[in-house]
Amino acid sequence: MAIQHILWVFDLAGQNTDYKTRTESKKRLDLLFLSNCNNGIESARSEWVGSATIIAPHEFDAVVFLIPNVGQSLINKVGVDVSVVKADITALGYTATGMPGGGVSEVYWDRCLNSQEVASSIFHEAAHLKSENGKMHDKPRMRVLSVKGATYDYPSWEDLEFYEAAIKRRITLRTKVPSQIIP
Ligand SMILES: [Zn+2]
Numbered sequence: 001m002a003i004q005h006i007l008w009v010f011d012l013a014g015q016n017t018d019y020k021t022r023t024e025s026k027k028r029l030d031l032l033f034l035s036n037c038n039n040g041i042e043s044a045r046s047e048w049v050g051s052a053t054i055i056a057p058h059e060f061d062a063v064v065f066l067i068p069n070v071g072q073s074l075i076n077k078v079g080v081d082v083s084v085v086k087a088d089i090t091a092l093g094y095t096a097t098g099m100p101g102g103g104v105s106e107v108y109w110d111r112c113l114n115s116q117e118v119a120s121s122i123f124h125e126a127a128h129l130k131s132e133n134g135k136m137h138d139k140p141r142m143r144v145l146s147v148k149g150a151t152y153d154y155p156s157w158e159d160l161e162f163y164e165a166a167i168k169r170r171i172t173l174r175t176k177v178p179s180q181i182i183p
Helices: 022-036 083-087 115-131 157-167
Strands: 004-011 043-050 062-067 093-096 104-108
Touching: 004 022, 004 115, 022 043, 022 115, 022 157, 062 115, 093 115, 104 115, 115 157
Parallel strands: 004 043, 004 062, 062 104
Antiparallel strands: 093 104
16 A cells, blocks of 8 residues: 655744744755655655645644644643643643544744754654654654654654654544634
8 A cells, every 4th residue: 555644734833033934844844854754655745734724634644733832722722731831841842642533733833943943843743643652752762753852953763763653553633723622
C-alpha cells in the first residue's frame, strides 16, 4: 500500500516577524523533516490552511493547530487543563489525546523564536498526536522529538524513524478548529 502523509497545519498564528514567517516555517517543515520520511512512505508534506477551513484528511494524515498563544489554547477549549503548559514558558506546543472527536496538537506562535522553532515544534507535536505516545522524549538518540526538541536544528534518524512509524497508525483526526467543549 502506498502511504501518503499530509500534515495539515491550521494557521491561526500571529503576525510574521523578521525571523519567523509562515513561508519559511513551511519550507523547513517540508524540507528538513517531512521529505526525509521516506522509509515505506511514498510522500509526506505539509498543507497549511486557514482557520475557517474544513479539511478531509486521509487515514495516515496528521493535524496541528498553530495558534497565537497558550491563552487561546484549543486543548483547553475542548475541556483539557493546560495549566502545566501555561506555567512552563519553554513549552512551545502541547498535545492531548484520547478525547471524543480526536486528540488536539497545538503550537504557540508567540513562544517560537524563529521559523526553525515553528517547524520543529509542529513536527514534534504531530509525532505525539500520531503515536499517542507521551513518552517518546526518552527514547535513545531523539533530538527534535526529545523534551527540548526545539533547541535542535535538525532531526536525528531516530526522530525520522519514529515519525515514519507513527504515520502508519490510524487515529481519529480533527477536520476543523475545535470551538467548544464537546459533550
Ligand atoms: Zn513532547
